[in-house]
Amino acid sequence: MKFAAVFRDWLLANDPALSRFRMGARVTLTVVGSILCLAAIHLAGLSLPPIAFGLAIILSIEGGVAVRDRQASAQLATRFYGTVVSLACVTVATLLEPHRYVSDIVFLFVILAATVARVYGPRGFAIGMFAFTSYFMGAFLKPALADLPIAAIGPVLALVVGHTVRTYLLPDDWRRDLLRSLMAIQVRVDDILMRLAVLSGAGSASEADRHELRQLEERLKDVVLMAEGFLPRPSDEAISSAEEPVAALAMKIFDTHLAAESAIVLSLEAPPPFALVHALIEGERDMAEKIAASPAVNGDERIAESARALLWLRDARSALAAVIAEARSDQFRSIGSDEGEQASASPDFSLKNPVMRAAVQITVASAVAMVFGLMLSRDRWFWAVLTAFLIFTNTKSRGDAAMRAVQRSVGTLLGIGSGLLLATLLAGHPAISVPLAAVCIFLGFYYLQVSYAVMTFFISIVLCLIYGLIGQLTLDLLLLRIEETLIGALAGTAAAFLVLPAPTRSTLDLALERWFGGLRELLAAVRDGKGRYELIELSHRLDVAYREVTAAARPLGSSWSVVTRPGRVRQTLAVFLGATYWARIFARNAVAAAKKPEGEVLAALEATLGDIDAIAARGSECFLVKRKAGRAAGRHLPIFKHGSRVGVEMIGTMLGRLYPD
Incomplete structure (x- = not known):
């Protein structure tokens, strides 16, 4: 019982809305359910070919991962179309089996079509994955044409079981997930307060304190973004004042997040009294007010600022707690659900579209992997093509693709080593091997x-266990898989760098363009006196844009890079983080003031807007600038007293640090 409680606490701490848990559980239950149904049919006397089991497994996985429609009816439609395409691809692969070279060329056309289909959005992506994996399975297992009619039972069962699991056993429920994420925000804030109590007791901030508080801040930001993602939004992703309950909740989330960030920033400069933090943790409002108003606190402006930030966090935390308490009883019934599917934009088939460039890259990479894979093995070259195809998933630059190739190679190597050991130890014990394989499937898709490396690690273990169960586990076979994986990884990396490459800096330039555009739009909205809901929404978009910048800049500091600049990258990202933070502070102060900026604030704002245009034109050049190590601030930076002026000045100061010359 104690273990179950500890496990639940750990699970909620790492996966607050249980979205990763549901992903792993859905895939595992669908795979296991489909196999059990097929096994029952097989044992009942209807002999099923291996292709039925292979298609059931692969479509169970793709149905759980690739189908991303919002509504259950749309999910069912995608599964149905995918199943039809799957059967068609397997049929083509079977018909062309006697003509292997023709089959290989057709496979490349299937790969091209599967990746081009992504221009049609989530449904196109899912159907493309169904097509690729099904042709792959057909070419790999080489079924007889006469087996295909009865083999169709496998994909159909995967459709039925997958839809049942997704719709009835583990359904999506944004209200439940939103409540869980709000509760997680509450827990994250409490963690921050506990750490601030330790900091206050020590009286000063060590480097370890700063590191831990930054980690806690990142964990809070993760769950804040998760909560905001569960809020029902119209197709343009914008929340307007007309949606009062949603907008009000979005503002409470925003306020809590910003208050926590401010409490961390100010407390690191001037730790607040321990008694104040303790009073907040214990919920003693009167005591907290008394301590914050005491001469000992107000006698030092820096400490007074920290105290006011903590009181702000207290109020935001209390408002969020009230929302959670209300939601426990009414489950956000006042918030309407956005049931409509987003309207899809017209497909762009030009090479300006990153999806089309990726389609060409993936096809070329698969062709190269196919050639060298065939040179190594006529029967197992599919693994090389599979690797070359998959390493481009969810990548935005050649750096991303290279990192993913390394992750897949490392995950495969370690997974096969571990899987070989487990399969050898468990030989002749299917009662242990089968449940262990199911657990590894769950862990693979949970992570x-x-x-990606951890997922590959667990799936490689599953393959070893399966080979052990069917009596085909040999060291030569596993070494061949490693070699084919390396071929696919190298082919994918080469294609990413040489074929219509999207350089990391180009991707970073686009991310920076969105960030500077978001900053410009937010500051212009403040200047023009826009409403509070619009300012909150623009502030949220700026924060998301900052995250995109960090993701795009990540390969610049990775060990695969020819020139690694982790120090400069971290310094530059810190500048963007600071500018994002102060822009959000400035927007909040504008909301509180409820009037257009005037005088010195307006002049500083106009100057900053001019600086943005000049700096934005230089793109990612700022990541190449060598800067001296920053010194600690000589004075505290108030956010309450004259907050608007200080906020806009700090934005300008941060932007100036991008090019200190």
């Missing part, structure tokens, strides 16, 4: 959103 899919966290680490």
